[in-house]
Amino acid sequence: MAAEDAAHLYQAFVDQDPASAIQVVERARASGIDQDALFDALYVPAMAMLGGAWASGAIDEIAFTQAAVVAEQVGSFVMPAAAKRDTGVSVIVGTMHRDLHAIGRTIVAATLKEAGYRVNDLGVNVRAAEFLERVEETGARIVIVFAEMIQTARAVSGVRELFLASGLADVIILVSGGPFAADEDLAREVSANGVILGAESALKLVSRAARDRAREGEA
Amino acid sequence: MAARSKAVQAAEALARAGQVGAAVAACYDALALDHRDAHTHALLAHLMLEGDFYDEAISAATLAIEIDPDCSPAYLALGLAYDRRGGMWDQSVLVWHELAEVVPDLVTAHVQLGEAFAAAAFEEEAVRSWKRALELDPKEARATYNLAISSLKREGMALALPLFRQAGELDPSQDELFFALLGVKEGLGKPIDPARVKPNRTARIGAAGLALRDEDLFAAAELVRLALDEQPDDGEALALAAYAYLKQEATNEAMACALRALTLDPELTTALYTLGVVYAKRTGLNRHAARVFIALAKRASSHALVHVLLAESLMGLQRYEQASKTYRLAVRLDPACVRARFGLAASYLTSGRHAEAQWEIRRAAYYDTKRQGLFWRLYDAYAGGGEPS
Numbered sequence: 001m002a003a004e005d006a007a008h009l010y011q012a013f014v015d016q017d018p019a020s021a022i023q024v025v026e027r028a029r030a031s032g033i034d035q036d037a038l039f040d041a042l043y044v045p046a047m048a049m050l051g052g053a054w055a056s057g058a059i060d061e062i063a064f065t066q067a068a069v070v071a072e073q074v075g076s077f078v079m080p081a082a083a084k085r086d087t088g089v090s091v092i093v094g095t096m097h098r099d100l101h102a103i104g105r106t107i108v109a110a111t112l113k114e115a116g117y118r119v120n121d122l123g124v125n126v127r128a129a130e131f132l133e134r135v136e137e138t139g140a141r142i143v144i145v146f147a148e149m150i151q152t153a154r155a156v157s158g159v160r161e162l163f164l165a166s167g168l169a170d171v172i173i174l175v176s177g178g179p180f181a182a183d184e185d186l187a188r189e190v191s192a193n194g195v196i197l198g199a200e201s202a203l204k205l206v207s208r209a210a211r212d213r214a215r216e217g218e219a
Numbered sequence: 220m221a222a223r224s225k226a227v228q229a230a231e232a233l234a235r236a237g238q239v240g241a242a243v244a245a246c247y248d249a250l251a252l253d254h255r256d257a258h259t260h261a262l263l264a265h266l267m268l269e270g271d272f273y274d275e276a277i278s279a280a281t282l283a284i285e286i287d288p289d290c291s292p293a294y295l296a297l298g299l300a301y302d303r304r305g306g307m308w309d310q311s312v313l314v315w316h317e318l319a320e321v322v323p324d325l326v327t328a329h330v331q332l333g334e335a336f337a338a339a340a341f342e343e344e345a346v347r348s349w350k351r352a353l354e355l356d357p358k359e360a361r362a363t364y365n366l367a368i369s370s371l372k373r374e375g376m377a378l379a380l381p382l383f384r385q386a387g388e389l390d391p392s393q394d395e396l397f398f399a400l401l402g403v404k405e406g407l408g409k410p411i412d413p414a415r416v417k418p419n420r421t422a423r424i425g426a427a428g429l430a431l432r433d434e435d436l437f438a439a440a441e442l443v444r445l446a447l448d449e450q451p452d453d454g455e456a457l458a459l460a461a462y463a464y465l466k467q468e469a470t471n472e473a474m475a476c477a478l479r480a481l482t483l484d485p486e487l488t489t490a491l492y493t494l495g496v497v498y499a500k501r502t503g504l505n506r507h508a509a510r511v512f513i514a515l516a517k518r519a520s521s522h523a524l525v526h527v528l529l530a531e532s533l534m535g536l537q538r539y540e541q542a543s544k545t546y547r548l549a550v551r552l553d554p555a556c557v558r559a560r561f562g563l564a565a566s567y568l569t570s571g572r573h574a575e576a577q578w579e580i581r582r583a584a585y586y587d588t589k590r591q592g593l594f595w596r597l598y599d600a601y602a603g604g605g606e607p608s
Contacts, residue, residue, distance in 0.1 A: 039504070039507070040507075044478060047471070047474050047475045047478050048475070048478035048479045048481075048482045049479075050475040050479075051457060051461075051474075051475035051476045051477070051478055051479030051480070052451070052479045052482070054472075054475065054476070055447045055451040055452070055453075055456075055457055055460075055476070055479060056447075056451035057447075057448065057451070064472060064475075065469070065472065068469065068471035068472045068475065069471075071471045071475075072471050075471075075501075079501065079502070079503040079504070080503045080504070080506070081503065082502040082503035102372075103372045103568065103573070104571045106372065106373060106374070106375060107371065107372070107375055107376065107568060107569055109375070110374060110375020110376060110377060110378075111375060111376060111537060111569070113375070114375070114376070114377045114537065115537060176571070177571070178571070181571065197570060197571065198539065198569050198570025198571050198572075199376070199537070199539055199569040199570065200537065200538065200539045200540050200569065200570070201570070203537060
């Protein structure tokens with residue numbers, strides 16, 4: 001079936017018929033081929049056929065170029081989704097009060113956004129009360145606090161205390177920054193739930209935290 | 220400006236011949252005769268820099284500038300010595316700024332000035348310097364790599380990665396990879412007349428490769444067509460066609476030819492290369508690009524750039540740790556690979572390893588400036604009393 005669809009798609013390219021090409025794609029999608037698989041199942045073989053037709057002289061240079069234009073128009077219908085699906089999980093990120101280090105936070109926040117998390121980036125120099133305010137506003141239950149200096153890293157305990165005092169004991173606090181990477185005990189001392197060591201580490205920990213929370217919700 | 224003495228000219232000749240030790244000795248001989256000769260001090264600074272004796276290079280270049288504040292090669296040596304030594308960013312900013320004044324169209328001065336600004340945490344000034352470098356030379360790859368790093372710091376990887384790839388395309392090493400896979404080291408350097416190529420498949424494919432190397436896309440296309448007319452199922456001819464289309468930004472045609480070539484021969488490295496590059500240009504096809512580059516890396520593992528291309532796709536997939544390992548492999552294979560160094564720096568930044576990132580950027584500058592051979596350009600212009608060409 002897929003091979004037949006690919007042949008139809010190729011023919012639509014050669015006929016310079018984008019409407020038919022899109023119909024072929026829609027039909028393949030309706031038959032149950034996942035969006036992420038459409039490119040490999042349909043587009044790749046059709047393009048290989050196009051290359052073969054040009055090589056054999058079945059179509060000339062002009063027809064090849066015109067078919068390539070139609071292929072371009074149809075491309076967006078078969079491409080795997082560029083952005084990851086919305087996870088529905090909100091994450092608050094911010095750098096501690098009196099700390100202006102921004103690079104690590106920016107990279108982690110952008111990585112999480114790209115992975116489909118709803119990221120609320122509070123920026124640098126964020127007071128504990130601002131973390132609390134945003135958690136209450138958004139209902140987020142995952143907070144990532146960045147601190148690159150030992151004093152500001154120790155001050156993360158203030159965020160936890162404020163959450164506890166406000167009845168938000170279930171908020172997961174993850175910490176990130178040089179002091180936490182250098183001293184494994186520091187995260188425990190400030191009552192953090194985990195240490196993020198970079199963008200990929202953030203993806204792993206936030207995903208685990210979101211999974212755990214979802215499980216708790218089900219229970 | 221005083222004419223150069225015979226003693227200085229002897230030192231120069233030794234230095235140009237790569238006889239560093241003898242050239243240094245000749246410089247000291249020349250200084251014994253005239254210790255106020257800016258040429259000799261500048262030359263000595265360059266030689267010290269070549270030997271990675273940074274403090275000595277700083278001392279000699281400083282003397283040259285004291286003697287003649289217009290001694291541009293001495294500024295170059297001084298700036299490079301500061302940068303390679305590290306930790307002297309404020310001085311470095313001053314020197315590159317000065318050199319950019321003395322030789323305003325010297326692109327490297329602006330790139331280096333930007334890097335010195337960035338190292339001293341003046342990010343906006345750094346970006347301005349790199350943009351100025353790109354105004355002077357839109358193909359300046361290192362300025363673009365630096366802008367990519369800056370974008371990563373301010374906006375994250377999704378926006379930085381296209382800049383890395385854009386810089387990569389400016390980097391001539393990517394084309395070099397294709398020709399290395401093809402087995403064509405050099406072009407003929409003269410036009411090929413397809414009508415005069417022997418009418419057999421081997422001759423035509425060989426000539427098409429040479430024509431591509433010389434960027435004669437028309438001759439290459441004609442030769443490929445002739446080969447395909449004889450044998451339409453010729454994977455190698457299709458791979459050449461794919462590359463020719465890619466060079467003309469006709470990515471769909473390139474994809475069609477590369478896919479057909481791989482249908483005929485799934486292990487054809489030239490087709491794998493072109494298909495991977497085409498996929499890497501498309502948003503959403505990072506996984507596909509990675510798959511193709513993994514296949515290419517298995518078949519051409521000794522080429523550093525293959526691993527760089529794979530690492531870039533891994534970055535697009537947010538697999539930063541694996542990308543970092545892959546970049547490190549590329550750097551091991553080719554320590555002078557600027558693109559790998561910048562990629563590695565980016566991957567380090569994603570895990571908060573700022574010092575290591577900075578080190579990689581400095582190493583990239585080290586190899587890039589060594590490769591450029593700018594000193595002699597400035598020195599000859601200075602010795603000739605004119606502007607550098």
